[in-house]
Amino acid sequence: MTYVRVIGVAMLLLASAGAYADPCKIAIDSNDMMQFSAHELAVPTSCTDVEVTLRHAGRLPAKVMGHDWVLAKDSDVSGIVNAGLAAGLSHGFVPENDKRIIAATKVVGGGESTTVKFSTALLLQGARYVFFCTAPGHSSVMHGKFLFGDATRVAQAGK
Secondary structure (H helix, E strand, C coil), X not given: CHHHHHXXXXXHHHHHHHHCCCCCXXXXXXXXXXXXXXXXXXXXXXXXXXXXXXXXXXXXXXXXXXXXXXXXXXXXXXXXXXHHHXXXXXXXXXXXXXXXXXXXXXXXXXXXXXXXXXXXXXXXXXXXXXXXXCCCCCCCCCEEEEEECCHHHHHHHCC
């Protein structure tokens, strides 16, 4: 009987861990197939800061198949990607001091991870934000929606 209780308590603890996950901390994976593990990320307006961790689950080094995670308005993606090409790998394919970029990680290769933390003070509920990879040619397939606010959409994205 004690064994059954221990298993029951353990299962409750595991179940509650998911229920108390911090919605302001997001983890997303990338791989050698130029893919992100999610096509939509959502953050509630209660988050004053957001922390995004990008993990590269592949094996190829950053100079061959590196990825980053960049957040911007939908309308700014092309300009940022083009400016990133000019910046090159030495600058992580991200133009320096570009005001259009809300947040960006460094470029990581296989087995590496990186984290960026940013304030939501400039994000507007209902605005069209996207995340993408700025490595040459990657943004056409490595992109997704970033939702801020709208409790219904945030709840749906979490499923």
